[in-house]
Amino acid sequence: MPVAAPYDEIADWYESVFLARQRADAGPDGFADALGIDQALVELLGxxxxxxxxxxxxxxxxxxxxxxxxxxxxxxxxxxxxLRHARGRLPVLRADGGQLPFPTGSFGAAMTVMVHTDLPDYAPVLTEIRRVLKPGGVFVHIGVHPCFCGGFANRSDADGILIRPGYLDGAWTNDSWTDQGIRDKVGATHLPLADLVNTMIRTGFHLERMTEGGQPTPVVLSARARRPALDGV
Ligand SMILES: C[S@@+](CC[C@H](N)C(=O)[O-])C[C@H]1O[C@@H](n2cnc3c(N)ncnc32)[C@H](O)[C@@H]1O
Structure with missing residues (x-):
């Protein structure tokens, strides 16, 4: 049975409103980075x-x-x-991250950017990413910061984010403090910090480095991990 793709409904809004809002803040190098995503990519992927x-x-x-x-x-x-919008930017394929159509050990690097909260379960996707990486290959995770973002966090006052009960529940929700974002439209899964890190460790990655991005309270938590070099292909 084909897996549902909720982003089909909001793809044009995502490209022409949501990302355009971020692109409006682009620096002299042409890269917009209000959330620290670009900086994490540079630092962690290298x-x-x-x-x-x-x-x-x-x-x-x-x-x-x-x-x-x-x-x-x-x-x-x-x-x-x-993907209709992505095609002019890179070679693409429609596929489920939990069933990647690539042979084992194909890639030197892999990444997910603001994706883990869109998955009901991150583990099958991480398992597949580890499989398609070469031994020693690098994986960069860039995602919503689990501690300060979620249905439990009211960010309407940037100087005083209100954390309500719910952080430990690890639930899917479309509750949101804003109607200008993604969660109120397609929903999001919340993975508490320890569960997120433990999922990377449990799926066989060696964690190397983490960063936090966004001011004054982080919005993005990122990690560089690796498929162990002595892992058999
Ligand atoms: C918030 S968007 C992030 C897109 C892009 N990485 C960026 O930073 O703009 C999340 C993306 O994950 C995709 N996605 C969700 N579940 C997926 C899955 N199981 N396999 C592949 N992609 C998935 C969605 O279709 C959506 O394009």
């Missing part, structure tokens, strides 16, 4: 060669930076609506 697979590439907004770092970006996403 320069390299070969193909970098982005799972949940959406409209392909990260492809230009990946290419500038020396990698060849390739994207997969569940939503054909999102």
């Amino acid at each position: 320069t390299g060669e070969g193909i970098c697979l982005e799972v949940g590439c959406g409209t392909g907004i990260c492809a230009e930076r990946v290419r500038q770092l020396g990698w060849q970006p390739v994207g997969v996403d569940l939503s054909s609506g999102m």
Whole structure:
């Protein structure tokens, strides 16, 4: 049975309203970075060669930076609506991150950017990413910060974020403090911090480094992890 792709409904809004809002704040280098996503990508992926697979590439907004770092970006996403916008930015394929159509050990690098909260369960996607990485391959996770974002967090006052009970529940919700964002439209899964980190460890990644982005309270939590070099293909 085909997996539903909720982003089909909002793909045009995502590209022309949501991302356009961020692009309006682009710096002199042309990269917008209000949330610290671009900085995390530069710091954690770093320069390299070969193909970098982005799972949940959406409209392909990260492809230009990946290419500038020396990698060849390739994207997969569940939503054909999102991929329609991505096609001009990188080679793409419609696929479920939990069933990647690539042989084991194909890629030197892989990444997910603001995707884990769109998945009912991150573990099957991480397991697949680990499988398609070469031993020693790098994986970059960039995602919504679990501590300060979610249905339990009211961010309407940037100087005083209100954390209500609910952080530990780990539930799906479309409750949101704003109607200008994504969660009120397609919903989001909340994964508490320890569950997120433990899921990466349990699926066989070696964690190397973490960063936090966004001011004055972080919006994004990111990690660089690796498929162990001595892992058999
Ligand atoms: C918030 S968007 C992020 C898109 C892009 N990475 C960015 O930073 O703009 C989340 C994306 O994950 C995709 N997605 C959700 N579940 C997926 C799955 N199981 N496999 C592949 N992509 C998925 C959605 O279709 C959507 O394009």
